[in-house]
Amino acid sequence: MTPKIQKFLAEAKDREPFLVVDVDVVEHNYRELRRLLPLASVFYATKANPAVEIIQRLEKLGSNFDVASPGEIELCMNQGVTADRISYGSTIKKKADIAWAYERGVRLYAFDSDAELEKLATAAPGSRVFCRVLMECEGAEWPLSKKFGCSPRMAADLLVKARDLGLDPYGISFHVGSQQTDLNQWDKAVAQVAQMFTLLHEADVDLRMVNLGGGFPARYRSDVPALEAYAAAISQAMTKHFGNQLPEMIIEPGRGLVGDAGVIQAEVVLISKKDYDDDRRWVYLDIGKFSGLAETMDEAIKYRIVTPHDGGPTGPVSIAGPTCDSVDTLYEKADYQMPLALQVGDKIQILSAGAYTTTYSSVGFNGFPPLKSYCI
Ligand SMILES: *Cc1c(COP(=O)(O)O)cnc(C)c1O
Numbered sequence: 001m002t003p004k005i006q007k008f009l010a011e012a013k014d015r016e017p018f019l020v021v022d023v024d025v026v027e028h029n030y031r032e033l034r035r036l037l038p039l040a041s042v043f044y045a046t047k048a049n050p051a052v053e054i055i056q057r058l059e060k061l062g063s064n065f066d067v068a069s070p071g072e073i074e075l076c077m078n079q080g081v082t083a084d085r086i087s088y089g090s091t092i093k094k095k096a097d098i099a100w101a102y103e104r105g106v107r108l109y110a111f112d113s114d115a116e117l118e119k120l121a122t123a124a125p126g127s128r129v130f131c132r133v134l135m136e137c138e139g140a141e142w143p144l145s146k147k148f149g150c151s152p153r154m155a156a157d158l159l160v161k162a163r164d165l166g167l168d169p170y171g172i173s174f175h176v177g178s179q180q181t182d183l184n185q186w187d188k189a190v191a192q193v194a195q196m197f198t199l200l201h202e203a204d205v206d207l208r209m210v211n212l213g214g215g216f217p218a219r220y221r222s223d224v225p226a227l228e229a230y231a232a233a234i235s236q237a238m239t240k241h242f243g244n245q246l247p248e249m250i251i252e253p254g255r256g257l258v259g260d261a262g263v264i265q266a267e268v269v270l271i272s273k274k275d276y277d278d279d280r281r282w283v284y285l286d287i288g289k290f291s292g293l294a295e296t297m298d299e300a301i302k303y304r305i306v307t308p309h310d311g312g313p314t315g316p317v318s319i320a321g322p323t324c325d326s327v328d329t330l331y332e333k334a335d336y337q338m339p340l341a342l343q344v345g346d347k348i349q350i351l352s353a354g355a356y357t358t359t360y361s362s363v364g365f366n367g368f369p370p371l372k373s374y375c376i
Helices: 003-011 023-036 052-061 070-078 095-103 114-123 152-164 184-202 227-242 255-261 294-299
Strands: 018-021 040-045 064-067 086-088 108-111 128-132 140-142 168-173 178-180 209-211 248-251 262-272 281-285 314-320 329-339 347-350 372-375
Touching (some): 018 023, 023 040, 023 052, 023 227, 052 070, 070 086, 086 095, 114 152, 152 168, 168 184, 184 227, 281 329
Parallel strands (some): 018 372, 064 086, 168 209
Antiparallel strands (some): 018 262, 262 281
């Protein structure tokens, strides 16, 4: 927690839970990524946290933006981001939305299927396009499964077809899974991509770009490798498989830029037991799955939680949100411990909560308002 955030929390008068993001930390993370991977262009994955102050700061720093909807394009452009700094990186777009983006000057698009390619050819003629290949996402705490990407052999065919349709087959993208902690995953992915470059060269399609996606971590309960190690793994994979003919590189960090920059402050609403001789307490907070903590789904993301009594004796707890839905339980199996001195009314802090929280909160389930957000 930065001194700036500590001061903000000490003075906060809010009755509802809120997220506070130190935008200087976002800037620091951006500069670190640029320093460690100087050859890669950064396209911030806007969905991770679309706060205007974050977009503005990254815009000033020269970042590019990865978007998935007209709404995100408009948001970025309203902060001064020009169309040439936008990648429409979703593989699932309505034709009308592609046309809308094209009209505003966006010329870089992702696809992973024949049908999407057809849409791009008619609604965004001549644009640079890249094909997303399927990854296994092993080792990722928030895997992206089979939803995105196609097999390498299908991708190769589609990139040839892209050229035949008058599009510019620009490159290949992948995403090794969010909060990826197994650094070997990039080597596996880049090896496949390099093979595809060779294969396509034989078909007279010379790709120029590798989009290495996101996957950079935030600091949750388990330790993660240092950013230096991620950068080294990526650089080594690229030189190992491409030699001295390095293509252009794009990275799309979301979580890695904003995750550690934010802290949620919430309140303990109730502490109870299910029977007299249980030693497990149930701790109910005024924030839950429906007010921003959606990534606790299946207990996937395990946030660090700070209480006013840390350091004292602890006991096992289940942690749940305030709404009348049993799905709104955050941690039951993940072996969380909290101080025995914890009391109703205590303020607690959920660390590294800057990514995938504010926009994941419902509009008002059970009358609880969406998660408030401050940028400082
Ligand atoms: C969400 C997303 C990202 C960001 O992933 P992180 O793991 O949060 O860095 C990057 N690229 C694409 C295409 C995405 O959809």
